[in-house]
Amino acid sequence: MAIPLWLRLPGAFVLSVFLGMAASSVVLVAVHAPVLETFRAIFDGAVGSWSALESSLVFAEPIAFTGLAAAVAFRARVWNIGGEGQMVMGAFGAGLIALNTSLPAPLMLLAVVACGMACAAIWAFISAALKVWLGVNEVLSSLMLNYVAILWVQSLVYGPWREPGGGWPYSAYFPDEARLPTLGSELDICVIFAPLIALALSTLLRFSRWGFEITVVGHSHEAARYAAISVTRITILVMLVSGALAGIAGIQQVSGSAGRLYVLTPGYGYLGILVSWLAGHDPLLVLVMAVFYGVLMQGGAALQIAQIDPSLVRIIQAAIILFALAGLTLARRSQSRLHISKVDRT
Amino acid sequence: MNATVLVSMLATSVAAASPLLLAALGELVVERSGVLNLGIEGIMLLGALTAVAATLGSGSVLVGIACAIAAGMLLGLLFAFLTVTIRADHVVAGLAMVLLGDGLSSFAGHGLVGIDIGQNVPPLALPWISDIPALGQIFFRQNALVYFSYLMVAVVWYFLYRTRPGLALRAAGEKPSAVDVVGWNVFRIRYLAVLFGAGMAGLAGAFLSVAYLSTWAEGMTAGRGWVALALVIFAGWHPIKLLGGAYLFGFAYILIAQSQVLGGVFYMISTYVMQMFPYLMAIAVLAVMGRRAMKQRVGAPEALALPYVREER
Numbered sequence: 001m002a003i004p005l006w007l008r009l010p011g012a013f014v015l016s017v018f019l020g021m022a023a024s025s026v027v028l029v030a031v032h033a034p035v036l037e038t039f040r041a042i043f044d045g046a047v048g049s050w051s052a053l054e055s056s057l058v059f060a061e062p063i064a065f066t067g068l069a070a071a072v073a074f075r076a077r078v079w080n081i082g083g084e085g086q087m088v089m090g091a092f093g094a095g096l097i098a099l100n101t102s103l104p105a106p107l108m109l110l111a112v113v114a115c116g117m118a119c120a121a122i123w124a125f126i127s128a129a130l131k132v133w134l135g136v137n138e139v140l141s142s143l144m145l146n147y148v149a150i151l152w153v154q155s156l157v158y159g160p161w162r163e164p165g166g167g168w169p170y171s172a173y174f175p176d177e178a179r180l181p182t183l184g185s186e187l188d189i190c191v192i193f194a195p196l197i198a199l200a201l202s203t204l205l206r207f208s209r210w211g212f213e214i215t216v217v218g219h220s221h222e223a224a225r226y227a228a229i230s231v232t233r234i235t236i237l238v239m240l241v242s243g244a245l246a247g248i249a250g251i252q253q254v255s256g257s258a259g260r261l262y263v264l265t266p267g268y269g270y271l272g273i274l275v276s277w278l279a280g281h282d283p284l285l286v287l288v289m290a291v292f293y294g295v296l297m298q299g300g301a302a303l304q305i306a307q308i309d310p311s312l313v314r315i316i317q318a319a320i321i322l323f324a325l326a327g328l329t330l331a332r333r334s335q336s337r338l339h340i341s342k343v344d345r346t
Numbered sequence: 347m348n349a350t351v352l353v354s355m356l357a358t359s360v361a362a363a364s365p366l367l368l369a370a371l372g373e374l375v376v377e378r379s380g381v382l383n384l385g386i387e388g389i390m391l392l393g394a395l396t397a398v399a400a401t402l403g404s405g406s407v408l409v410g411i412a413c414a415i416a417a418g419m420l421l422g423l424l425f426a427f428l429t430v431t432i433r434a435d436h437v438v439a440g441l442a443m444v445l446l447g448d449g450l451s452s453f454a455g456h457g458l459v460g461i462d463i464g465q466n467v468p469p470l471a472l473p474w475i476s477d478i479p480a481l482g483q484i485f486f487r488q489n490a491l492v493y494f495s496y497l498m499v500a501v502v503w504y505f506l507y508r509t510r511p512g513l514a515l516r517a518a519g520e521k522p523s524a525v526d527v528v529g530w531n532v533f534r535i536r537y538l539a540v541l542f543g544a545g546m547a548g549l550a551g552a553f554l555s556v557a558y559l560s561t562w563a564e565g566m567t568a569g570r571g572w573v574a575l576a577l578v579i580f581a582g583w584h585p586i587k588l589l590g591g592a593y594l595f596g597f598a599y600i601l602i603a604q605s606q607v608l609g610g611v612f613y614m615i616s617t618y619v620m621q622m623f624p625y626l627m628a629i630a631v632l633a634v635m636g637r638r639a640m641k642q643r644v645g646a647p648e649a650l651a652l653p654y655v656r657e658e659r
Contacts, residue, residue, distance in 0.1 A: 079437060134633045137646075139384070139437070140576050141632060144625040147569055155618030270441060277438045311456065314449030321442050322428070329434040 008331050013278070016327030020320030027315050038308055042316075045302020046295040051185075055301070058186045058257070060294025062087070062249040064194040066272025067279065067286040068201060069245035074273075074281045075205065076214045076238045082127055082142025083246040084269025085149035086120040090247025091254040092153050093119030095261035098178035098254075099161060099171055108177035113251055120247025121240045123149060128239035132232045138239075146269065154263055161261060171261035180255045188256040190248070194287060197245070201283040214238060246272070278324055280332070296320070349480075355600055356484045361558065363596025364488075364495045365390070365550040369574035370581070370588055371495070371502050372546025377578055378506065379539035380519035381429055382651035384440025385421070386547045387571025388447020393418045393551025395451040398562040401463050410463075411491075411552045418548020419541050421447060426540040430533055433653035448565070458562045467491055467557040491549070491557050498546075503585045515539060519647030522654040532654050547571065569625075576628040580635055583647065591631070598624045 021039070028035045046056045066083040073080035080086075093116035097103075103111055123145060130136035157169040164172070180188040205211035217224045217234045224231050249268055254261050275293055279285035300313035369386055376383050393414040401410030425443050428434040467489040476486040485496075506512040514530045518539075522532045554570070555562050573595060581588035602620045 081437075081441075130629070130633060136629070136632045137579060140572075140579060141629050143572055144576065144629050147572075147625045148622045151618045151622045155616050158618065159616060270444070273441055274438065274445070277435065309453070309456070311449070311453040314445075315453055318442070318446040318449045321445065322424070325434050325439060325442055326428060326432050329428075329432050333433070 008335055009280070009328065012327040012331035013324060016323040017320055019327070020323035021316065023323065024316040024319040027319070028312065033309065033312055037306070038303065038312055038316075041302050041306035041308055042296075042299030042313065045305065046298040052298065052302070054184055054187060056294040056298040057191055057291065058294070059297040060290045061188070061190050061194065061252055061256075062268040063271050063275055063293050064198070064287055064290035065190070065249035065252065066246050066269050067275035067290050068194075068198060068272075068283055069242045069249075070273045070276035071279065071281040071283055071286050072201065072205075072214075072245065073238050073242040074218075074276060076218045076234055078128075078131075078235050078238050078242075079139045080124065080127065080142050080239060080242050081139050081273065082124060082145050082269070083242075083249075083272045084266065085142065085146035086123045086243040086246035087250040087253070087269050088146075088149040088153050088264055089123040090116040090120035090250030091261060091264055092149070092156070092250075093117070093247065094178070094251045094255050095156075095161065095171055095174075098174040099261070102175070103177065105177045108175070109180070109255075112174075112178045112255055113248075116251035116255075117244040117247045120250060121243040124239040124243025124246070125236065128236045132235050150263065150266070153261065157262055163260070169263055173260045174255060178255060179259055180252065182257070186257050188252065190252045190256065193248075194290075197248075198283040198287050205283065210237070274321060278321075278328065280328075353480050353483050355604065356597070357487065359593060359597040359600045360484060361488060361492060361596070362599045363592040364492045365553040365558070366570055366574050366577060366595055367495045367589065367592035368491075368498065368553060369547045369550035369571060370577040370592060371498050371585060372543035372550075373574055374578045374581070374583055374585060374588060375502060375506070375515070376539050376543035377650055378519045378583060378647055379515050379536045380522060380647055380649040380652065380654070381426075381536050381540055382436040382440065383422075383425060383429075383443070383540060383543055384437060384575065385425055385443025385447065385571075386543075386574055387567055387569070388444035389418045389421050389544050389547040390447070390551035390554070390567045390571045391451040391565070392421060392447040393548030394555035394566055395455045395458070395551075395562055396548070397552035397556045398458055398461075398463055399454070401465070401556055402458070402461070407463075407465055407467055407556050410556050411467075411549065414548045414552035414556075415545045416548070418544045418546070418551070421548075422541045422544020423537075425544065426537045429653065430536045430540070433655065436651040436653075444571075452564045455562050455564060459564060460561060463556060463560050466560045489557050491553050499585050499589050506585065511535075516647070518654075519649055522649055526654075526656065532656075536654070547574075550574070573624060573628060576632060579646075580628070580631045582635065595624055595627070598627055 025035050028038060045052055047053055066087060069083050069086065070080065094112045097112045097115045101111070126145060127138045127142040130141045131138045157171055161171045163170055180190065182188050183191065205214065213229045213234055216227060216229055217231055221231050246269060250264065253264050271293060275289040276286055279289045296313065296317050300310045303313055304310040369390060373383060373386055396417040397410040397414035400413035401407050404410065421443060425439060428439040429436050469487055469489050472486040476482040506516060514525055515535050517525045518532050518535045525532050525535070551567065554566060577588060577591045577595065580591045602623060605617065605620050
């Protein structure tokens with residue numbers, strides 16, 4: 001075929017996005033929604049100006065971290081579906097320090113971040129431990145723990161941690177020392193840390209011994225055993241790192257622009273999984289896909305402002321994702337057939 | 347708590363368990379054929395909405411339920427195309443189904459939130475057996491969909507263990523190449539299994555919206571689709587054990603709903619903590635099952651979530 005190899009995956013992705021847009025246009029026409037105005041509102045509101053792009057990045061921030069979390073786990077074929085719950089526990093951990101202690105300025109923020117990441121990692125560790133020692137499928141245990149984590153934070157913000165005198169399920173505001181430094185109006189420092197962490201992960205996965213071991217475990221448990229790599233150790237390690245990364249998303253949500261603990265907007269954890277898959281579990285591509293998804297989400301918010309039904313964007317999102325899923329699956333297969341036939345079987 | 351209260355609680359538990367049972371039975375057949383459909387939650391949501399919309403449109407609950415099954419199967423067809431034909435990753439395709447079902451239902455259901463459909467599936471006391479003390483009240487004064495769920499447990503069991511197509515389906519989940527060799531079509535088996543499972547999930551959604559609550563609310567399945575997935579594992583992929591698991595969870599749901607009424611020790615516990623109970627129970631159950639599975643080697647179908655590729659046979 002004439003299409004060069006390096007162009008196949010990005011080409012398939014772009015083509016899938018256009019096909020998804022075409023398919024969703026059909027749906028929009030069917031429900032008598034204005035097609036051109038809808039897409040224009042999404043475009044203008046999400047990438048059309050600097051401030052629009054900034055708003056898209058705000059959505060992309062948590063997805064980048066949950067996406068990185070998923071990428072690390074999925075590379076070892078550890079199916080951590082619990083990014084959502086780990087994110088929520090990260091937010092809880094941040095709140096635990098911010099609302100209950102008073103520390104001087106630099107220490108406070110460090111403690112908030114450390115405690116958030118630790119709580120999230122512990123939450124992920126539960127699933128890892130259940131998997132390696134009790135044989136519990138991690139897809140289901142991490143999923144169930146999502147609901148438990150959300151209910152736990154709900155019980156706090158509707159109960160003991162609710163802002164005194166406040167009528168809404170929010171905690172009191174965090175002290176300034178516990179807030180993330182901001183850049184611009186809504187963005188926080190995480191927008192700089194996300195690429196740094198992605199770069200570090202990418203390097204570690206490619207060049208370090210851990211990265212190699214993770215890859216081996218991801219390809220074949222049998223091969224790992226022959227190479228004297230402990231599948232148990234790698235599973236636990238990967239889940240701890242994955243959980244901690246998802247935890248950053250939660251810390252960012254509460255210590256960033258919100259500045260207090262609340263019941264986090266649901267979905268970022270699951271979106272991380274999708275984004276990671278779209279990126280082929282490559283940390284740097286995860287960032288690209290997170291920004292892409294952030295644009296889609298900000299597009300939904302923009303529709304609301306343009307007084308078009310914002311849930312239209314969910315149809316568009318679903319269509320694009322489905323086409324991308326099909327398109328990338330086919331493109332990756334044709335690529336791996338040329339590279340290494342039959343190796344990439346599960 | 348006296349006996350009458352307990353009996354009525356158990357009767358409502360059976361009703362609360364039925365959508366779980368229907369969805370999980372469908373998923374059990376799907377997984378037995380070697381496909382993992384994580385999209386149950388999304389399919390249930392679409393089914394729940396379709397049932398309400400079609401009931402309002404046609405004036406008949408029966409039409410509503412039929413449309414819900416059809417809508418579920420439509421999503422199922424898409425899922426089967428992605429996983430069986432294109433061989434996309436089952437986990438990711440399933441999550442995409444959840445997004446799609448959630449997105450479609452909340453988009454199309456905007457105008458229907460909170461509208462009472464004005465009818466439901468009326469309870470139907472079966473002659474003779476509904477008069478059996480306690481048992482009759484618990485099991486045989488339910489609506490027709492609950493009876494259908496009993497029937498389906500038997501049907502699925504008989505199909506899987508006593509018929510040739512059932513054997514072929516189980517084999518497709520264990521060693522698809524063997525099924526192919528003897529001349530059965532693995533792809534057709536998996537397509538049909540996914541369609542059946544999605545139809546059952548659509549029906550389970552319809553149960554929630556038109557038989558249980560008579561209304562539509564965004565995200566009304568509230569995680570039941572995921573619990574159904576856990577139940578399949580809990581049951582060790584066996585339909586009869588599934589029955590017990592579903593009722594256990596149904597009882598847990600009713601206990602939560604009634605906790606404030608029951609008073610006493612239940613009143614002390616925050617409702618949020620109570621609501622964690624089914625999920626924690628599912629994990630505990632999986633842990634117990636997991637240990638047993640490791641000892642006795644009764645586990646998931648061997649080829650679960652593995653795409654079948656003919657030329658690699």
